[in-house]
Amino acid sequence: MDMGLQGKSAFISGSSQGIGYAVASALAAEGVAVTINGRDAARVDAAVARLRGEHPTATVSGVAADFSKPEEVTALMDAVGDVDILINNVGLFGLAEFAAVADDEWQRYFDVNVMSGVRLSRRMLGGMIERGWGRIIFLSSESGVNVPADMVHYGVTKAAMIALGNGLAKLTRGTAVTVNTVLGGPTYSDGVAATVAAVAEAQAMPAEAMKQAIIGQNRTTLLERFIEPAEIANMVTYLASPRASATNGAALRADSGVLTAML
Numbered sequence: 001m002d003m004g005l006q007g008k009s010a011f012i013s014g015s016s017q018g019i020g021y022a023v024a025s026a027l028a029a030e031g032v033a034v035t036i037n038g039r040d041a042a043r044v045d046a047a048v049a050r051l052r053g054e055h056p057t058a059t060v061s062g063v064a065a066d067f068s069k070p071e072e073v074t075a076l077m078d079a080v081g082d083v084d085i086l087i088n089n090v091g092l093f094g095l096a097e098f099a100a101v102a103d104d105e106w107q108r109y110f111d112v113n114v115m116s117g118v119r120l121s122r123r124m125l126g127g128m129i130e131r132g133w134g135r136i137i138f139l140s141s142e143s144g145v146n147v148p149a150d151m152v153h154y155g156v157t158k159a160a161m162i163a164l165g166n167g168l169a170k171l172t173r174g175t176a177v178t179v180n181t182v183l184g185g186p187t188y189s190d191g192v193a194a195t196v197a198a199v200a201e202a203q204a205m206p207a208e209a210m211k212q213a214i215i216g217q218n219r220t221t222l223l224e225r226f227i228e229p230a231e232i233a234n235m236v237t238y239l240a241s242p243r244a245s246a247t248n249g250a251a252l253r254a255d256s257g258v259l260t261a262m263l
Helices: 018-029 041-054 070-080 103-131 149-172 190-202 207-216 229-240
Strands: 009-012 033-038 060-064 085-088 134-141 177-184 251-254
Touching (some): 018 134, 018 229, 033 041, 041 060, 060 070, 085 103, 103 149, 134 149, 134 229, 149 177, 177 229, 190 207, 229 251
Parallel strands (some): 009 033, 009 085, 033 060, 085 134, 177 251
């Protein structure tokens, strides 16, 4: 299906690997000129080369920046300029006991997971409205609705992302600009794969067996497997397209059925 995205431009934060990379690849396949991002310049360059190899006719560029450092974010925004599609994907993730998370770590999570979207959207939303078309999409999580006890700091920032997207959508009233949020479920991203491998090594068991054991503990997933990053990217690509013109201010689930309440 032609998603009607040929000739559009997009910036995807936190996209040198994982879900962000999958989104960049899906958009590039639709003819979108994509700019990707990561903290490490060498890894960004490698991801750009990989994308160009996968999509030889696509326009691909990359900008390195650490979203925990406001001065780097300012430089990134100056380098990227205006785009038609903004994907707020960058985020920190980690297990931690609530009492063990200090104030500075809470602040770091807010700076990366929430303020990244605030700063990028503040810079780009006005131009989208002036040009008459645009898309802002937040990559949140089912953890923002059902906050995990062992990741309270993470879940709270993901809840804030949902609220931010909902509030920004109200600023687009009467325009062809939309702001939506995707609630991802347990996804086998590069970061999750690395965590699974580390746990498996510590327990002297194969990584695949650990992967199955972890997802097997989740009694609400209807897929009974991890979601692949490309499956999240499919939802994002639809929301980024003109075909999603009637969807605005929404939090859409791509969570494998983990959320059991009706939304």
